[in-house]
Amino acid sequence: MHALFRTLLASALALLAAGPLQAQADATKPEGANPPAGFVAPAEPRPDESQAQRTKSQPGNNAPFWRGVRESGQQPGLSNLPGAEQGVLIQPFVQYPGSRLTNAGEAWRQVRNRWIIPYGGALVLITALALAIFYWRRGPMGGHIPDTGRVVERFTPFERSAHWANAGAFSILAISGLVMAFGKFFLLPVIGATLFGWLTYGLKNLHNFAGPVFAVSLVIVILTFVRDNLPAAGDLKWLLRFGGLFGKEEIPSPRFNAAEKLVFWAGVFVLGGVVVGSGLYMDKLLPGMDYLRTDMQVAHMIHASAALLMVAMFLGHIYLGTLGTRGALAGMRTGYVDEAWGDEHHKLWIEDIRAGRVPAQRSTEPRPAHLTTAGGTR
Numbered sequence: 001m002h003a004l005f006r007t008l009l010a011s012a013l014a015l016l017a018a019g020p021l022q023a024q025a026d027a028t029k030p031e032g033a034n035p036p037a038g039f040v041a042p043a044e045p046r047p048d049e050s051q052a053q054r055t056k057s058q059p060g061n062n063a064p065f066w067r068g069v070r071e072s073g074q075q076p077g078l079s080n081l082p083g084a085e086q087g088v089l090i091q092p093f094v095q096y097p098g099s100r101l102t103n104a105g106e107a108w109r110q111v112r113n114r115w116i117i118p119y120g121g122a123l124v125l126i127t128a129l130a131l132a133i134f135y136w137r138r139g140p141m142g143g144h145i146p147d148t149g150r151v152v153e154r155f156t157p158f159e160r161s162a163h164w165a166n167a168g169a170f171s172i173l174a175i176s177g178l179v180m181a182f183g184k185f186f187l188l189p190v191i192g193a194t195l196f197g198w199l200t201y202g203l204k205n206l207h208n209f210a211g212p213v214f215a216v217s218l219v220i221v222i223l224t225f226v227r228d229n230l231p232a233a234g235d236l237k238w239l240l241r242f243g244g245l246f247g248k249e250e251i252p253s254p255r256f257n258a259a260e261k262l263v264f265w266a267g268v269f270v271l272g273g274v275v276v277g278s279g280l281y282m283d284k285l286l287p288g289m290d291y292l293r294t295d296m297q298v299a300h301m302i303h304a305s306a307a308l309l310m311v312a313m314f315l316g317h318i319y320l321g322t323l324g325t326r327g328a329l330a331g332m333r334t335g336y337v338d339e340a341w342g343d344e345h346h347k348l349w350i351e352d353i354r355a356g357r358v359p360a361q362r363s364t365e366p367r368p369a370h371l372t373t374a375g376g377t378r
């Protein structure tokens with residue numbers, strides 16, 4: 001099953017890479033080599049670029065030497081690489097069902113550079129721009145009902161700790177991941193190759209260690225918030241009317257509205273699970289796996305695509321939790337919101353509290369003194 005899944009996925013990715021590869025195939029001939037029939041030459045370096053020029057534009061590039069290593073024979077040699085591919089210094093050519101003989105490492109590189117980086121980058125930028133325009137035109141939501149001075153507990157200390165541990169790890173992962181993927185375009189020209197090299201080296205290690213922290217806190221967040229994110233009657237109606245975003249008032253919602261539930265299931269549960277699973281695989285933390293190069297490449301493509309989708313989704317979450325909604329951040333920071341905040345953003349929840357169906361205070365910790373009197377939370 002595992003092997004079948006791997007083959008199907010790899011074939012799909014090979015087909016994806018085949019387009020851009022084929023376009024270059026006729027124009028580019030590998031230097032001084034007799035490639036196997038069906039070999040698709042790398043799209044880069046450009047055919048008009050000599051090795052001398054290439055060494056200048058890509059310091060450290062020693063393509064002819066490594067091509068020689070690969071073509072000196074596909075027999076096992078001596079390398080200190082542990083695991084199933086011990087002795088294999090250079091990834092061999094592969095042929096996926098339905099596609100020609102190809103260089104899998106190059107196919108992976110093409111998919112990364114020609115699909116994931118440009119489209120993923122565009123998605124993140126467009127999302128950030130859309131949120132900025134929304135904020136500019138609309139400003140923060142809420143704050144129309146005056147505070148009552150009566151506060152209710154929205155998040156217990158445990159819920160807040162789980163949320164912030166997870167959000168902290170996510171922020172480290174997102175920033176380090178974005179620098180690793182896109183820093184070459186916006187940081188390298190500013191800070192230079194040496195500093196950029198050390199920075200990405202440091203961030204890559206930080207990324208590897210923040211990953212497991214994110215994984216553990218993600219499971220805790222899912223278990224903590226799952227109950228109030230279960231679908232309820234009225235969620236569809238809320239979604240179809242965009243929660244009242246374009247009207248005067250928000251559509252009444254329970255503790256979490258349908259958009260929050262969508263982020264919970266699609267962003268936290270599904271994308272979070274995929275990013276964590278593929279990340280732990282690349283960290284070689286999953287037991288009983290071979291960690292072959294091709295599998296690592298597939299894991300990388302899944303990880304990068306899901307992570308960029310997740311970043312775009314969580315830009316929306318972070319916007320709504322900070323600039324976009326008055327008083328929301330205070331709720332997650334202090335644990336308390338004014339009843340008026342509940343009336344504006346989660347009317348069904350506050351009605352449940354008033355009717356005694358949901359306790360106004362769930363934790364046993366004493367409420368901070370400044371929140372027991374009038375003064376509000378916004």
Ligand code: HEM
Nearest residue numbers: 166167170171225256260261264268318321328329331332
């Ligand atoms: C990094 C910056 C983040 C900020 C500033 C932030 C802010 C907030 C705020 C203010 C709330 C309360 C919303 C309300 O009262 O309805 C909230 C809720 C929540 N956040 Fe975050 N958050 C961040 C990151 C994350 C991350 C990375 C995750 C998970 C991957 C996450 C998962 C949740 C969940 C599960 C809730 C409860 C609402 C629900 O279940 O739909 N947050 N966040």
